[in-house]
Amino acid sequence: MANSELLAIRGLSVSYRSVPAVRDVDLTVHSGQIVAVVGESGSGKSTTAHAVIGLLPRGGRIDTGSITYAGRSLPGLSERGWRSVRGREIALVPQDPTVSLNPVQRVGRQVAEVLLIHGTADRKTAPAQAVELLRRAGIDEPELRARQYPHELSGGLRQRVLIAAALAGRPKLIIADEPTSALDVTVQRQILDHLEELAAESGTAVLLITHDLGVAADRASRIAVMSEGHVVEEGSGGAVLAAPADPYTRRLLAAAPSLAGEPIRPPRAPGETLVSARGLTKDFSGRTAVEQVSFDIPRGRTLALVGESGSGKSTTARLLLRLETATAGTVSFDGEDITSLRGERLRLLRRRMQLVYQNPYASLNPKLTIGRIVSEPLRAFGIGDRKRRAAELLDQVALPASMLTRKPAELSGGQRQRVAIARALALRPEFVVCDEPVSALDVSVQAQILRLLADLQDELGLTYLFISHDLAVVRQIADQVGVMRAGRLLELGPADEVLRTPRHEYTQELLTAIPGSRTPEAA
Amino acid sequence: MADIATLTRSRFLLRSPGLVLSVLVVALVLGWALAPSLFTGYDPLAGIPRQKLKGPSAAHLFGTDETGRDIFARVVHGTGLSLRATVLAVLIALVAGSIIGLIAGSRGGWLDSLIMRIVDVLLAVPSILLSLALVTALGFGTTKIAVAVGVANVAHFARLMRAEVLRVRTGVYVEAARAGGVRWPGVLTRHVLPNASGPVLALAVLTFGVAVLEISSLSFLGFGAAPPAPEWGSLVAGGRAYLAVAWWMTTLPGLVIAAVVLAANRISRALEGANRGE
Numbered sequence: 001m002a003n004s005e006l007l008a009i010r011g012l013s014v015s016y017r018s019v020p021a022v023r024d025v026d027l028t029v030h031s032g033q034i035v036a037v038v039g040e041s042g043s044g045k046s047t048t049a050h051a052v053i054g055l056l057p058r059g060g061r062i063d064t065g066s067i068t069y070a071g072r073s074l075p076g077l078s079e080r081g082w083r084s085v086r087g088r089e090i091a092l093v094p095q096d097p098t099v100s101l102n103p104v105q106r107v108g109r110q111v112a113e114v115l116l117i118h119g120t121a122d123r124k125t126a127p128a129q130a131v132e133l134l135r136r137a138g139i140d141e142p143e144l145r146a147r148q149y150p151h152e153l154s155g156g157l158r159q160r161v162l163i164a165a166a167l168a169g170r171p172k173l174i175i176a177d178e179p180t181s182a183l184d185v186t187v188q189r190q191i192l193d194h195l196e197e198l199a200a201e202s203g204t205a206v207l208l209i210t211h212d213l214g215v216a217a218d219r220a221s222r223i224a225v226m227s228e229g230h231v232v233e234e235g236s237g238g239a240v241l242a243a244p245a246d247p248y249t250r251r252l253l254a255a256a257p258s259l260a261g262e263p264i265r266p267p268r269a270p271g272e273t274l275v276s277a278r279g280l281t282k283d284f285s286g287r288t289a290v291e292q293v294s295f296d297i298p299r300g301r302t303l304a305l306v307g308e309s310g311s312g313k314s315t316t317a318r319l320l321l322r323l324e325t326a327t328a329g330t331v332s333f334d335g336e337d338i339t340s341l342r343g344e345r346l347r348l349l350r351r352r353m354q355l356v357y358q359n360p361y362a363s364l365n366p367k368l369t370i371g372r373i374v375s376e377p378l379r380a381f382g383i384g385d386r387k388r389r390a391a392e393l394l395d396q397v398a399l400p401a402s403m404l405t406r407k408p409a410e411l412s413g414g415q416r417q418r419v420a421i422a423r424a425l426a427l428r429p430e431f432v433v434c435d436e437p438v439s440a441l442d443v444s445v446q447a448q449i450l451r452l453l454a455d456l457q458d459e460l461g462l463t464y465l466f467i468s469h470d471l472a473v474v475r476q477i478a479d480q481v482g483v484m485r486a487g488r489l490l491e492l493g494p495a496d497e498v499l500r501t502p503r504h505e506y507t508q509e510l511l512t513a514i515p516g517s518r519t520p521e522a523a
Numbered sequence: 524m525a526d527i528a529t530l531t532r533s534r535f536l537l538r539s540p541g542l543v544l545s546v547l548v549v550a551l552v553l554g555w556a557l558a559p560s561l562f563t564g565y566d567p568l569a570g571i572p573r574q575k576l577k578g579p580s581a582a583h584l585f586g587t588d589e590t591g592r593d594i595f596a597r598v599v600h601g602t603g604l605s606l607r608a609t610v611l612a613v614l615i616a617l618v619a620g621s622i623i624g625l626i627a628g629s630r631g632g633w634l635d636s637l638i639m640r641i642v643d644v645l646l647a648v649p650s651i652l653l654s655l656a657l658v659t660a661l662g663f664g665t666t667k668i669a670v671a672v673g674v675a676n677v678a679h680f681a682r683l684m685r686a687e688v689l690r691v692r693t694g695v696y697v698e699a700a701r702a703g704g705v706r707w708p709g710v711l712t713r714h715v716l717p718n719a720s721g722p723v724l725a726l727a728v729l730t731f732g733v734a735v736l737e738i739s740s741l742s743f744l745g746f747g748a749a750p751p752a753p754e755w756g757s758l759v760a761g762g763r764a765y766l767a768v769a770w771w772m773t774t775l776p777g778l779v780i781a782a783v784v785l786a787a788n789r790i791s792r793a794l795e796g797a798n799r800g801e
């Protein structure tokens with residue numbers, strides 16, 4: 001069973017409106033095996049997956065090559081033929097659990113619907129079987145969850161619901177398209193553990209599409225690395241990571257942040273305090289988001305706040321920037337209490353503290369040119385000679401001045417984030433909050449942006465509050481690290497100390513959940 | 524690249540012949556409004572009694588009326604007045620509605636609740652009824668019916684603009700601007716308004732069609748320009764007495780109105796699609 005060839009892709013080429021996206025890809029999946037396809041955005045990994053299940057977006061076309069599943073050729077199937085394959089033979093776990101579930105239907109019904117479609121259950125037995133599937137997908141109290149709506153579930157639970165729906169047709173191959181990239185590391189680990197168990201126990205093969213080499217290294221027996229539509233390297237998991245043959249794989253490995261690698265710059269000792277928080281508490285209509293958080297950020301240094309979603313780290317940052325007002329506690333900036341500053345004095349303070357957002361796709365106004373975006377803070381404070389300064393700012397973040405007249409939509413994610421950094425630097429602030437500045441970016445771009453942030457800090461003497469869910473990223477850049485959970489600051493100390501010898505058990509849990517830690521010698 | 528762009532554009536036009544036709548209809552009607560004498564040689568006011576009540580023919584495309592005036596000429600010359608009233612009505616609704624919606628959406632709180640309750644009341648009354656009440660209070664004349672129709676449509680714009688502002692206002696780039704020290708007026712004009720205006724402009728085009736209809740209705744009822752000045756609605760009304768013997772006097776001006784309304788709807792739908800990034 002474990003050795004029969006289940007899926008064979010040979011010489012596959014796919015193009016979108018005659019622009020090639022996938023070129024000459026060979027890939028084999030045996031039953032019971034986990035095969036990872038690793039690549040950055042635009043590498044063609046998702047296109048390959050969609051070609052397998054016949055769900056290429058409009059305009060996508062298979063030009064050449066064959067896809068054979070258990071001896072049947074897939075691309076030529078009729079709609080009816082596909083219906084007997086999709087779900088029953090090959091199932092897809094989509095990438096984004098927030099948009100892949102119907103928001104107005106209870107999740108139990110959505111899973112039951114799949115059972116009904118495949119005729120594996122009738123109207124009477126489907127609800128009970130759906131509950132059972134939810135249990136198998138690792139959901140506690142499945143009876144209760146089945147009656148809930150998607151918005152009542154956390155991201156991790158939603159992803160499990162999607163896995164349950166994928167399992168409903170008892171498929172022999174599950175295609176998991178970035179199943180965990182939107183989730184916290186500890187949740188990610190549970191979900192992947194679960195997928196792995198399911199695969200082992202039922203002989204289901206998994207084609208795991210991921211951008212994260214660490215995830216691939218931990219889970220897959222075979223890894224195919226894709227770049228620009230080609231498979232540049234393919235082999236057993238250990239071999240690819242231990243001795244990468246292709247220069248692209250080597251670059252990807254080098255760029256992937258890990259606890260084993262060297263930080264961009266050794267952590268430095270603290271000095272004079274610029275920003276300080278004392279007993280910060282924030283309630284949102286009865287729910288406490290931040291509770292009794294205190295810390296100091298020394299001038300010219302970086303404090304990183306680490307935590308999973310909902311831990312209160314972003315709210316803490318917003319309290320410091322006075323985008324929110326604290327329920328209790330004080331914030332002081334350069335010795336001045338700014339907790340309840342208002343109006344024009346608050347606006348003037350904004351010159352000295354700035355924010356770089358997580359999602360460079362949402363934080364730039366799509367209607368303005370890059371030049372206008374970067375120079376907007378200058379305009380707000382009536383600072384002259386904006387054209388020259390805008391060009392200078394773009395130069396600082398290593399973008400050509402020709403970008404000034406372009407619109408955000410024409411830029412890549414990394415370029416957009418550079419623009420967002422340039423905007424934050426426009427007023428020559430002393431304090432910059434970076435809220436997950438690299439989590440929406442590819443690893444190789446991540447490394448560049450982190451390097452840029454470190455260089456800018458040295459050059460301009462900036463003080464950073466760096467917010468991240470990713471301990472490996474934090475280690476690259478932080479002087480001090482604070483770990484947050486459920487609104488509380490659990491641990492605070494020098495980066496080396498917190499990351500090497502964590503005192504709190506939650507920090508230890510976070511550290512072990514980092515993908516890639518199973519094979520530290522390879523990463 | 525440019526070749527591909529023009530190729531896809533021409534293919535797009537071929538795929539939607541209705542849209543092309545709609546644009547042509549609107550362009551033609553605009554031509555009538557701006558330079559009526561280019562389209563017809565007849566005098567819209569002076570009739571030739573010998574030619575009265577003639578059916579459509581090559582000489583008189585839309586036929587003639589009871590005093591021998593060419594109806595096509597009266598439609599063409601009436602376009603100016605009708606369209607001016609329509610544009611004015613849409614502008615009033617668009618500008619006033621957008622400002623009200625912008626204030627409600629950006630200020631929030633009790634002001635928002637107050638404005639929206641008033642809007643609810645306005646929406647509950649059919650807009651043609653509201654226009655009738657207003658025009659009765661205001662008096663007769665093309666400008667006055669335009670004001671009446673415009674005011675009756677303010678509520679739709681206010682509601683939509685508020686919804687869009689609420690959506691955009693929570694956007695990250697709006698907060699980024701505020702964090703950058705931009706004052707509220709700057710945030711509203713440079714960030715909120717440009718990103719909220721798409722659906723509102725689509726509604727404006729849609730309302731253009733509605734306004735043509737409402738203004739024609741009011742002018743049909745006799746609230747519009749004093750005779751003998753031609754207007755689309757009053758032309759339809761004028762032919763009513765001769766419906767049995769001269770169908771063309773009501774039907775053909777009526778078809779012109781219908782064509783303009785349908786064209787406006789089609790264009791509005793295309794704009795809406797473009798907003799959604801189709």
